[in-house]
Amino acid sequence: MTFRIGPRTNQIIAYSILLLMTLITVVVLFFIIGYVFKNGVGQLSLEFLTDKTRNMGKEGGIFPSILGTFFVTIFAIVIATPLGIGSAVYLVEYTRGGLIHRIISFGADCLAGVPSIIYGLFGFIFFVITLNLGWSIISGGLTLAVMIIPTIIRTTEEAIKAVPHSYREISYSLGGGKLDTILKVVLPTSLPGILTGVILGIGRAVGETAAVIFTAGSSLGIPTSAFSSTRTLAVHFYILAREGISMPKAYGTATVLIIIILLVNFIAYRLMHRFMERYY
């Protein structure tokens, strides 16, 4: 005699297991965010956000680190976005399916999985020492750019590939050249996908610790130029917690970091939604 489960019971079991999996994921996520918020919200105040950091972070606010995070991230995105999109366009539109395409795609996939501390080490040796840029916003930004370019290439690639072939055909059939087709049809149509890649990149850059601690440094002064050393929020949090300087301040910093990432995602989501609503 074989043991059989009726199709209806089967459904219920499958449904329950899937629901359970989802619940576990969501609960863990909310627990982490909730825990950090519970410990950090008390620290939040206008003063905490706008004041200088004093006494190694035991007192004062995190204004220099907010500035540092902002500049390093902007620097990285401004460099990585055009490079990433350009490479993706070249790969898909000019070498599609060829050997070069496959090699570079494979390379990009591997690079996207390399631990960030390796990028940090590379950035330290190449940007900080060899190019003599020192611990600075430039070095940090460049390192982060190198780190997120693979992500932007891969997401842009997928977005461009998803543009229906018929759109290209129409463009050609109206006398459009390859460049017209790319600039006026392919890129605008794949914009939501490209934007997703850029946002993922911003997310990685904002939250990155290992890659910037070796390249942007950990100075607590307010950055005055692109060559200033700075301490990003993630690094600040790491140092506060690691050196046992002040756990409340560390949680406060983490809370701000999470809020920033949520905000970035929220704004990007709204932008994308508006774009899609208009045309799709």
Add this chain to the structure above:
Amino acid sequence: MIIKIANLNLYYDKFQALKNVNLSIKENLITGIIGPSGCGKSTLLRVFNRMNDLIKNVKITGSILIDEKDIYSPVYDLILLRKNVGMVFQRPNAFPISIFDNVAYGPRVWGINDKKTLIEIVERSLAAVDLFDSIKDRLKDSALSLSAEKQQRLCIARLLAVEPQILLMDEPCSALDPIATGKIEELMLELKKKYTIIIVTHNMQQAARVADEVGFMLLGELIEFNSVKKIFTNPSDERTFGYISGRFG
């Protein structure tokens, strides 16, 4: 524009899709190409604007003359060819941008950026497909908000905006219901006054309704090319008779 094809052979890699096709197409007529699926009729249509060039490993022999010029000669301006020979595709495939930008796409590619000129072209093109009156207040809306029939009209308008002389239609009504099909067919009869039209269809009745001359294709060969009346009442080839009487297809 008169089109003359002589000894045309086309190969996809090793597969021969067109076999020794000879054909001449007259100005301001609707020429229908009929035949069962896979007979090469769409391939033939894509010879006229060299869309087959986009596919790898295509080899073509023979000559295709438009106004006595060989369009496959290396000195022939491909971009100009694509402008003169416009194409309507099977499915209405408007770009996911506004109605106005869809129609203005071609002219913009051709370097027209003056706002007033563009508005003029867009209005004229939409009017030519009887679309302007019903959507003139929504030119900024997404083209995808239109019904399938209106989208297909829009696609034709987008084509007319670059002022072609020959219109290629690849089963332009296969995604439309009968009423919409009837309306597009009326439009074709209207457009033929100004344009030379070649339509590929596997709807025989459609060819009978709109075409002046009809070619029947089978397995890459052009079996018979005659006036619509002759093809549908007294075809000279037995295979044509077999197809139009529904014995195969």
